[in-house]
Amino acid sequence: MFYFWRTGEKGELWLSGGGIRDAYSRMYPDGPVCSEVSLLADRDMLNVSFVLEPGLSPSDKSAAEKRFREFARELGFSDIQAGWIREDRLQEALTTSTMVRSPLAWGVAAWVLVAVIRMGVSGTLLATAFGLAAFSVAALYTTERGSEIRRWFRKLLGKRP
Structure with a gap:
């Protein structure tokens, strides 16, 4: 890290x-x-x-x-x-x-939480969307590739890396 x-x-x-x-x-x-x-x-x-x-x-x-x-x-x-x-x-x-540093673990945890609360087809789709969002955010902050993407975004926006 x-x-x-x-x-x-x-x-x-x-x-x-x-x-x-x-x-x-x-x-x-x-x-x-x-x-x-x-x-x-x-x-x-x-x-x-x-x-x-x-x-x-x-x-x-x-x-x-x-x-x-x-x-x-x-x-x-x-x-x-x-x-x-x-x-x-x-x-x-x-x-x-x-486990704490794994984007997949965070994504699955968010998916399970929302799926249990919502249930049903639309609920499962919503839970899957939340899980993918949690995975993406966790990957941005816990992986080397995520650090590269954040630096690229900052350059794109004209901010210091």
Whole structure:
């Protein structure tokens, strides 16, 4: 996922949480797994989550956090927050996160809600239209292609990207 970080004289700077995580994982393949990196732009903070493996000592945790802070500071970040997640909760979090970011899930949820309320042929058609609208809006804000479409729209309207 891409996160807005800053606006400068040459435009906006967007960062990939997955890209930062992958770069860190390539530099430090040993040690705890970095499961997610996100940017809290409003607080100018980089948030990182590690997988808490059984038997991991506090000194290993501290060393992993220190390595990530050094890595992030080299990239220009000053405020870094580290957290730990148990492995069984990691899969649950990834599944929930995947569902929340899925335009199809939002579209189906809207369709079911309206179909249950309205019913009938005309109701089902209306529910399908709402589902397609929810899917389209969710896709615009949760996918890379949606970001490209929004940038293209802004250029078309003459606004800054």
